[in-house]
Amino acid sequence: xxxxxxxxxxxxxxxxxxxxxxxxxxxxxxxxxxxxxxxxxxxxxxxxxxxxxxxxxxxxxxxxxxxxxxxxxxxxxxxxxxxxxxxxxxxxxxxxxxxxxxxxxxxxxxxxxxxxxxxxxxxxxxxxxxxxxxxxxxxxxxxxxxxxxxxxxxxxxxxxxxxxxxxxxxxxxxxxxxxxxxxxxxxxxxxxxxxxxxxxxxxxxxxxxxxxxxxxxxxxxxxxxxxxxxxxxxxxxxxxxxxxxxxxxxxxxxxxxxxxxxxxxxxxxxxxxxxxxxxxxxxxxxxxxxxxxxxxxxxxxxxxxxxx
Amino acid sequence: xxxxxxxxxxxxxxxxxxxxxxxxxxxxxxxxxxxxxxxxxxxxxxxxxxxxxxxxxxxxxxxxxxxxxxxxxxxxxxxxxxxxxxxxxxxxxxxxxxxxxxxxxxxxxxxxxxxxxxxxxxxxxxxxxxxxxxxxxxxxxxxxxxxxxxxxxxxxxxxxxxxxxxxxxxxxxxxxxxxxxxxxxxxxxxxxxxxxxxxxxxxxxxxxxxxxxxxxxxxxxxxxxxxxxxxxxxxxxxxxxxxxxxxxxxxxxxxxxxxxxxxxxxxxxxxxxxxxxxxxxxxxxxxxxxxxxxxxxxxxxxxxxxxxxxxxxx
Numbered sequence: 001x002x003x004x005x006x007x008x009x010x011x012x013x014x015x016x017x018x019x020x021x022x023x024x025x026x027x028x029x030x031x032x033x034x035x036x037x038x039x040x041x042x043x044x045x046x047x048x049x050x051x052x053x054x055x056x057x058x059x060x061x062x063x064x065x066x067x068x069x070x071x072x073x074x075x076x077x078x079x080x081x082x083x084x085x086x087x088x089x090x091x092x093x094x095x096x097x098x099x100x101x102x103x104x105x106x107x108x109x110x111x112x113x114x115x116x117x118x119x120x121x122x123x124x125x126x127x128x129x130x131x132x133x134x135x136x137x138x139x140x141x142x143x144x145x146x147x148x149x150x151x152x153x154x155x156x157x158x159x160x161x162x163x164x165x166x167x168x169x170x171x172x173x174x175x176x177x178x179x180x181x182x183x184x185x186x187x188x189x190x191x192x193x194x195x196x197x198x199x200x201x202x203x204x205x206x207x208x209x210x211x212x213x214x215x216x217x218x219x220x221x222x223x224x225x226x227x228x229x230x231x232x233x234x235x236x237x238x239x240x241x242x243x244x245x246x247x248x249x250x251x252x253x254x255x256x257x258x259x260x261x262x263x264x265x266x267x268x269x270x271x272x273x274x275x276x277x278x279x280x281x282x283x284x285x286x287x288x289x290x291x292x293x294x295x296x297x298x299x300x301x302x303x304x305x306x307x308x
Numbered sequence: 309x310x311x312x313x314x315x316x317x318x319x320x321x322x323x324x325x326x327x328x329x330x331x332x333x334x335x336x337x338x339x340x341x342x343x344x345x346x347x348x349x350x351x352x353x354x355x356x357x358x359x360x361x362x363x364x365x366x367x368x369x370x371x372x373x374x375x376x377x378x379x380x381x382x383x384x385x386x387x388x389x390x391x392x393x394x395x396x397x398x399x400x401x402x403x404x405x406x407x408x409x410x411x412x413x414x415x416x417x418x419x420x421x422x423x424x425x426x427x428x429x430x431x432x433x434x435x436x437x438x439x440x441x442x443x444x445x446x447x448x449x450x451x452x453x454x455x456x457x458x459x460x461x462x463x464x465x466x467x468x469x470x471x472x473x474x475x476x477x478x479x480x481x482x483x484x485x486x487x488x489x490x491x492x493x494x495x496x497x498x499x500x501x502x503x504x505x506x507x508x509x510x511x512x513x514x515x516x517x518x519x520x521x522x523x524x525x526x527x528x529x530x531x532x533x534x535x536x537x538x539x540x541x542x543x544x545x546x547x548x549x550x551x552x553x554x555x556x557x558x559x560x561x562x563x564x565x566x567x568x569x570x571x572x573x574x575x576x577x578x579x580x581x582x583x584x585x586x587x588x589x590x591x592x593x594x595x596x597x598x599x600x601x602x603x604x605x606x607x608x609x610x611x612x613x614x615x616x617x618x619x620x621x622x
């Protein structure tokens with residue numbers, strides 16, 4: 001007890017300052033999360049949860065069924081298919097976004113006429129709400145009347161079913177997500193590049209290092225710290241990227257572009273009957289996968305001497 | 309203790325900046341080249357120059373075209389939404405229709421309330437948390453850092469159903485307050501993380517001088533450090549703003565009834581099973597994008613410094 005008093009006497013400033021965040025996170029994430037995990041261990045669906053119809057309260061009648069939901073999900077190919085596509089989607093989006101972001105940031109970091117204009121123009125997509133951009137893209141992708149197909153038609157090429165064919169739809173959603181993600185990458189990378197002292201390049205040049213050598217031995221190590229964080233963050237964001245896929249294709253055609261998150265949403269809000277328990281179990285699995293990824297990633301970084 | 313923490317962060321930066329082989333050089337951290345500098349390349353062949361501009365131009369066109377096309381389409385009459393020509397019959401009809409005949413203005417108002425609440429509260433508590441994480445070593449600090457990181461990977465798919473129930477029990481459905489609280493949990497972890505990185509770059513000496521002058525930790529934070537962290541505040545403010553302005557899933561689920569919706573939810577009313585009202589959609593989208601663009605333009609000057617300060621020391 002004395003220890004606690006002594007501790008709070010010393011740390012109460014710090015605790016008071018973090019208290020609001022703890023409160024918000026505990027109330028709005030902690031409790032629902034616990035409940036979500038519990039739901040995933042039951043057979044709750046639309047028909048047996050607590051409902052209020054008019055003045056009548058119908059009490060919940062779902063049962064605790066242990067890990068049954070998880071067994072069903074993991075033995076079903078749907079989950080593994082979705083997981084496979086989610087992995088491809090995440091790797092493709094993060095990889096392309098990172099490569100493009102680093103390239104463009106590198107170009108913008110040079111003395112070039114109109115630098116400010118280019119920089120502002122290229123981060124415009126970031127300043128526009130994602131759902132607005134997604135609608136803009138949906139209009140361009142429109143199969144019958146969209147601008148992209150009209151342009152192709154003008155060039156004598158057959159219309160491409162941008163969102164109607166599984167393969168094209170996959171390419172399209174990745175393209176839109178990359179478009180949305182590149183500005184953030186440019187800004188982060190540009191900051192990292194500008195923190196690399198220019199003398200390093202001069203010294204290297206004087207020692208006769210070619211452009212590729214300079215890029216490999218100065219630029220890449222210089223942006224490592226920032227890129228490791230940025231890649232981790234964008235992996236998590238992309239893995240959970242709901243709006244792009246939901247608004248662009250609704251997971252279709254069929255369920256070809258459905259990633260784990262949108263499928264879980266579909267289970268509890270789109271499908272009928274709404275299957276809350278399975279949806280929650282999907283959510284828990286997503287969370288486990290991401291936590292695992294983060295731990296492995298962090299460990300790999302630490303082994304390479306990154307401090308955190 | 310606090311000094312040693314900052315020092316570790318510094319050496320980490322210095323280490324990564326050191327070239328392979330570690331030539332002995334002054335390891336002064338964060339001395340970025342002259343503003344707008346970058347590698348000083350005095351000579352560039354014309355071919356390289358053309359390539360550079362071509363690359364940048366392609367990037368610019370790709371970035372600007374979709375939003376510009378949206379803008380152009382919004383000025384076309386409904387029947388011509390999909391024509392390839394630039395505006396033939398310029399009209400403001402779409403805008404007039406959106407503002408006068410739909411619930412657009414109430415969506416806009418709702419969004420404003422939600423955004424203002426999220427941004428003001430979010431930035432404030434993110435700043436206090438970031439400051440505590442940056443300056444104090446206290447029991448529970450590392451777990452808190454982890455929580456901040458992990459909350460960012462919470463798929464809303466796990467949370468949305470239980471959260472719906474929670475808000476219903478608290479009577480916060482269809483209330484801006486409900487959405488504000490929800491968005492805080494989305495925005496605050498990231499913002500706090502970034503603010504911590506930002507405060508790490510402000511020398512601890514300033515805190516100490518404040519303490520010598522008799523300020524308590526809150527006073528130091530409020531009167532000395534916060535004014536220095538303005539760029540960080542701009543970045544976190546922008547992030548909270550964007551989060552609240554553009555979030556789709558929660559807004560759709562928690563706000564029902566057309567006049568309670570926010571913009572992100574409301575705009576979906578233009579897409580229904582009979583097709584999409586592209587004219588109204590584009591006009592509304594443009595009106596939605598303008599405030600976001602303004603805030604962005606205001607904050608973007610600070611984005612580079614703020615983001616990387618947060619990211620490097622995360």
